[in-house]
Amino acid sequence: MLPFISPDDNFHLNLGIVLIVTQTLGESSRGALKLNNERLHIYTYLVKNPVKLNLFLNVLGKGSALISPKDAYSVTSISSNVDPLFDRRNLKALITTLVGESLISVIYKKKDGFFYKLSDSGLEKANQLNTEYFYEVRLLCDTLKSTLSSSTSSLNKALNQVMQKEIISDGK
Amino acid sequence: MESSILVNQLIVVGRRKNYTVNFNPGVNIIYGDSNTGKSTIVNLIDYLLGAKNFNLYPEIDAAARYAALDVTLNEDRYTIKRDLFNPNALIEVYTCPFDKVEQYSCRKYLPNFQKPSGSDDSGYFSDFLLDALNLPNIKLKESPSKDDSKLARLSFRDLFKYCYVDQDNLGDKRFFNPENWAVATKNKEVFKYIFNALDSHISEIQNQISEKTKQKNKLVDTYSTVSDFLRESEFASMVSLDAEIENIDSDIENLNMQILELNQRQIADTEVYNTIRSELNKISLEKRALTLLMREQETKIERFTRLKNDYLNDINKFMATLSAMNGIGEVNQQIEICPVCDNTLNVEIARERFDVANEEKISHEINALKRRARETESIAHETKRLWELNKVKLAELELAETNAIHLQEMNTKELSSPYLAERDMYVSKLGELQQKRKDIVSKLKVRNQHSTLNKSINSLETKITQLQEQLAELSKNTPSLSNVLSDLADNLRDYLIAVKIKSPTGIKFNEQTFLPQVRDIDYARITSGGLRTIVGVGYLCSLMQEALNRTMNFPSFLMIDTVGKYLGKTKDQKYAPDSTDTAADSMEAVSDPNKYQNMFEYIIKLSEMYENQNKTCQFILVDNDVPDHIVDKLSGFIIAHFSSERVNGLPVGFIDDADLM
Known part of the structure; x- marks a missing residue:
């Protein structure tokens, strides 16, 4: 065990983030269900790494997010941890917990598979998350709304490009 | 008529420095270990006075560029410059001391009679020397007994044989009596020439006078023409040129x-x-x-x-x-x-x-x-x-x-x-000045040449006067050869008595060969090499002595290499023992140091006689070593002393920095 605790790996923090992502990006403006495992995975990763999110939007040509200078100018921003992108077990554990607590509902759509949306109690709990950090997460999720209409494969492609850029610039 | 050669200075102009030997009127002694360049000095003088060639010594070969001789011939000072490596190159003669050479222009002479003269406007060096010494320039009969004999040119070199004996000839049996009949005949004719005893002498002198008068008139013409030219072209005078320089x-x-x-x-x-x-x-x-x-x-x-x-x-x-x-x-x-x-x-x-x-x-x-x-x-x-x-x-x-x-x-x-800028200015100014100096020096050359003309006219006039006097004297009493020979025999006897040889009797000159006899024995038959050396030196000294009393065509100059040859005192017995009969040598007691000393004293006395009569003579004597007990007496006459070991800081040789090369 490290002598300090890392906030990024905190259970409740991550539950809160998934709640907010599901709240903000669960449905399109016209009420269509959007959040399957893949999208949830991408969006959660991006809101936890705002610098990457910014690059992601740039690649997709969807403008850029307003990220705070604290995020941009930090040690985390110049290091990149891509492990969470290839490991979905953490996310599944979180979803299991939230489903078990009846905060997220799972809906099966014919042809498209399973989608997630907040339950009523989930919505209530999400609205209680009002600290500065969760506020920022909400803002970031808002900027991602424009990507809801893109296919998951195009999102994956964009994410790949962002990671490659990172690798290239690291290799400099 | 007096003629004299007086060597003032011998200069070998080297690449790094000049090597010089200074000479005085009268007796000059050069001595030192063998291989230190003593003979080089006399060989160089010989070469600069027209010898056929010069044996290059390694030191000279390495260090030297050319040689020069600052010499006074009769009254006039000359510098003779000759290439050391090419004996056939023209010999340059400047009418000035060596240190003024750059201000004078030179005349060039052919070193030998091989090429016809006048081909490149240059005469023969021999003619120059005879002329400068005011000696009649004549032709000798190859067969004196025949009226229609072929004539051969008398060369200064023929005469100089009586002025220079190198270390091989001295004491040699064939000295002045070569086995070559033609040469022996010529030697005899030259001997007659020296004593004005040639049949044709009077007419020769008359020819000489008219020749010289012609020359003089030509020179006077040239001089006045050049004077006019210089005056008209407002050429600066010598004095102003000197001041400008x-x-x-x-x-x-x-x-x-x-x-x-x-x-x-x-x-x-x-x-x-x-x-x-x-x-x-x-x-x-x-x-x-x-x-x-x-x-x-x-x-x-x-x-x-x-x-x-x-x-x-x-x-x-x-x-x-x-x-x-x-x-x-x-x-x-x-x-x-x-x-x-x-x-x-x-x-x-x-x-x-x-x-x-x-x-x-x-x-x-x-x-x-x-x-x-x-x-x-x-x-x-x-x-x-x-x-x-x-x-x-x-x-x-x-x-x-x-x-x-x-x-x-x-x-x-x-x-x-x-x-x-300042430096540039100075440097360019310096360049200008140096150029200007060059110009003036070349102008000065013209002036000097002009004054040389005048000098030549004067000297020609003197020579003509002398010739006329000689002519008058000769026509009054033509010297008889037997008188000459008997006078010479008297001189030789005086010398041999002074040297204190054993039984100085039967001393006379052979009427046929004109060579000395001692105890009625011809020079060539004397068995003791030491005695031959003593008599040989005496023979030449008797000529020198005779020139004091008699009008002779002889330049009062004597150069002897290795005076002590066969006298048993030289450290280095390099002469083949068969050249001398050692038994005869010990009989004659030639190795007695007193005899050697007496020879020197006689020569010194001779030079004093010249001095007393206000006449010029020069002896250059070379030897390996001078015995210690007479060094003190001779020290005033030693002009060069070399030691191969640099004993007492003496120079190692004529080329004194050869070992540094």
Whole structure:
């Protein structure tokens, strides 16, 4: 065990983030269900790494997010941890917990598979998350709304490009 | 008629320096170990007086460029210059001492009769010498007894045989009596010539007078023409040319002084320049160190600022965690079963994968992070302050650098450029002056040549007068050869008695060969080589002595190489023992040092007789070593003394720096 605790790996923090992502990006403006495992995975990763999110939007040509200078100018921003992108077990554990607590509902759509949306109690709990950090997460999720209409494969492609850029610039 | 050769100085002009030997009128003695260049000296004199060739010694070969002889022929001073490596090259003659050669133009002469004269406007060197010595330039009959005999030119070299004996000929049986009949006949004719006893002598002298008068008239014409020309072209006079050269020389010296001074000043300026440069180096070094430090500080600031931001982000996340814990609350630890596939949905798995902390611990962490954020903030702040200070320092350094560079430019511009200009000015002036000097020197050559013409006219006049006197005397009483021979025999007897040889009787000259006899024995038949040496020297001395009393065609010059040959006193017995009969030598007691000393004393006495009569003569005597007991007496006459071991700091030889090459 490290002598300090890392906030990024905190259970409740991550539950809160998934709640907010599901709240903000669960449905399109016209009420269509959007959040399957893949999208949830991408969006959660991006809101936890705002610098990457910014690059992601740039690649997709969807403008850029307003990220705070604290995020941009930090040690985390110049290091990149891509492990969470290839490991979905953490996310599944979180979803299991939230489903078990009846905060997220799972809906099966014919042809498209399973989608997630907040339950009523989930919505209530999400609205209680009002600290500065969760506020920022909400803002970031808002900027991602424009990507809801893109296919998951195009999102994956964009994410790949962002990671490659990172690798290239690291290799400099 | 008196003729004289007086060698003043022998010069070998070398690549590094000149090698010189000075000579005096009267007796000159050169002695020293073998192989030290004694014979080189006399050989060189011989060569410069027209010898066919010169054996190059390795030292000369390595060090020398050419040789010159500063010599007075009768009354006139000449410098004779001859190539050492090509005996057929023209011999240059300047009518001045050696040190003035550059101001005079030279006449060039053919060294031998092989090429016809006049082909390139040059006469024969032999004719020049005979002329300068005012000796009749005649042709000798090859067969004196026949009226229609072929005539051969008399060369100065034929005459010079009586003035120079090298170390091989002295004491040799064939000395003056060669087995070659033609040469022997010629020698006899030359002997007659010396004593004006040739049948044709009177007519020869008449020819000579008319020839010389013709020459003189021609010269007078030339002289007056040249004088007119020089006057009309307003050519500067010799005096003014000399003064001008003197002025230019002092100007050149001044300029050289000024350039020297300028050089010294420039050295001082260089010191200033170096100081500035070292200061500049120091500044740039400091600047680099400071820049490096500042960059480190910048990195530090960046790192700590980033770290602070991370801490602040983490605080936010912990705050959010607290809020989420409140909002979401404790998670039930139950196991759900999937309604579709019957898999269990284990909530505990999530707890294993994530940190689950209590509120207290998180609050504690938040406080710790806040403290750390403050600390990093203050470190970054302090570093920023230091960086600002360094920035000021850097600005100061840059200012100092700019100043120093400016100063350096000033130094180069204000100090060097005028210095260069000044130097250029001096140097170009110096060049001008040197050119001007050259011009004047060449003008001076013209003037000198002109005055040489005058001199030649005067000397021709003297010669004509002398010839006329001689003619008068000869027509009054033609010398009879038997008188001459008997006088010579008297001289030889005086000499042999002075040398104290055993039984100096039967001394006379053979009427056929004109060679001496002692105890009625012909010179060539004397068995003792030592005695032959003594008699040979005596024979030549008797000629020298006779020239005091009688009108002779002989230049009162005698050069003997290895006077002590066969006298048993030389350290180095390099002569083949069969040349002399050692038994006869010991009979004659020739190795008695007194005899040797007597020979020298006789020669010295002879030169004193010349001095008393105000006449010029020169003896150049060479030997290996002079016995210690007579060195003191002779010391006043020694002009060169060499020691191969450099004993007592003596020069190692004529070429005294050969071992340094």
